[in-house]
Amino acid sequence: MNAFDPRPPFYLGIDLGGTNIKSGVVEDTGRPLSSVSIETEADRGPEVGIENLAKAGRLAVEASGLRWDQISGVGLGSPGTMDLSRGMLLQPPNLPGWNQLPIRDLLAAKLDKPTILQNDANAAAYGEYWAGAGRNTRSLVLFTLGTGVGCGIITEGRIIEGRHSHGGECGHIIVQMENGRRCGCGAYGHLEAYASATALVKRAHDLLSEGSMKSVLREIPPDDLTSRAISEAADAGDPAARRLMKETAFYLAVGTVTLLHTIDPDIVLFGGGMIAAGQGFLEDIRQHVQKMAFPAVAKGTRIDYAELGGDAGFIGAAGCARDAFGR
């Protein structure tokens, strides 16, 4: 066997999203051998959806060049509220109608493989831990910055799942208990209400409407304003956009400090669409953490961007299958 031969055992990871399903086969080292993406068609209901999950999985195995019987197990990452031990989706907001769904067992029956369910943000954290920016660590926090703020926590090589499968829901830690912004979940003062891409755009609208600050952002039709446009305007020197990005870095540093003083992990990672903002944004987060965290923690904790991008979810889901079925 040379270095490029695939190394068994092999696991199939499937990352279920509201819009797309991503799937790939991953070898024992964490290297993905294939990657496919198809539409979820979530609005066609769970039956079609599960058929699509199975289809994505079969295509990924085909694309890997392996035979179906070479796959040792399947990991499924999913958004929404769930009961991990029972493998159930409870009430996923992005998958309307997929309520009280025994998704793990339905998929296991379709694929005839041992299957495990994991929260998508937890799976992404596990992916980075296994094969990404967190490899060679024992504990890790990953914040995924997108529409919301996803989070997954690993300590001693294990995902903190929690009693109600709500471990690592750190988009919903309270960073501002008095006069806090309203979060997408309905509560107030959550990290996500300040630091998600959605929150950034909202704060931009607030800033533009309240003041007379000059900004190229005013030239963008309000409905077209995106976090990417803000980040690019900041890079081009626009003062309003710069201020918004600096504030976002501060909010993320606040959340990071709370996690550092709770978990004290080896590494804190940021992933998701917003990390397109680049090294300056990361440096701003680091500097705020330096000022706010306990000295030993501030000095000794690596803070970095995630490495696996959109593949973290299926790689991590495959890693969860390896953890569950591979030993």
Add this chain to the structure above:
Amino acid sequence: MNAFDPRPPFYLGIDLGGTNIKSGVVEDTGRPLSSVSIETEADRGPEVGIENLAKAGRLAVEASGLRWDQISGVGLGSPGTMDLSRGMLLQPPNLPGWNQLPIRDLLAAKLDKPTILQNDANAAAYGEYWAGAGRNTRSLVLFTLGTGVGCGIITEGRIIEGRHSHGGECGHIIVQMENGRRCGCGAYGHLEAYASATALVKRAHDLLSEGSMKSVLREIPPDDLTSRAISEAADAGDPAARRLMKETAFYLAVGTVTLLHTIDPDIVLFGGGMIAAGQGFLEDIRQHVQKMAFPAVAKGTRIDYAELGGDAGFIGAAGCARDAFGR
């Protein structure tokens, strides 16, 4: 052997405080067989202090009626910054001059027993987990409400120690990132700056000085005002004291929600002097958590007072020795 016979193996727990050292022998079930307390004499330096730790340990074994050779190991709980894996105190604020002290190995040499060092708040959490209000759970968060807000976290039966021995330092999570109160540690907006006994007294001074609110607290000389006096005045119906206690319950609920959405433990406990405030105070915390936490978590997580009182530290330290040396 009948139910009252001590059950081997036996562990010696020692809880080092800035003022007193508490020690006791604990049997395999978590039941303490003895409990002694002597002065730390911290200001006489670490050499005297370590002699006093050893003395407290020996007295506890004597008081238990066991022979020294029946003790399988020693657990030491200590305040301050430390390096748990190396068994070192780094810079404990309440033990001035005890810096860079290899306290674990010094004590082990004095007692000639395998010895483990643990953070005092972590040890207390482990005590409640093993033998107190958290027995029969797998994960737990304990907040200890005193001069500061101590915290310890157990998940899957293990203490979250963290890379820099700063796991579970949740008195220093950020609950108010803008215009936050100054914490004893020098940073701003920490839970401890709102919810410790010290913070409660500070907030009382602020409330009394800023307004014309009538209160029996005004009859107490400012330097004699304590959290207990405030809690008792609240019980007696004093409006200012009631408001202060209600606010404290809210702050603790905020910290609790952040931990519920991070760890999602089986149970959250409150210990320390302030729980003398009684069931009404606990009920206020519970009600705020009900309103602020995710429904499944709010509904399914037990929130309660700790049971072991001032013995939690040495019982938990003994439990850590059992965990390290007993299997």
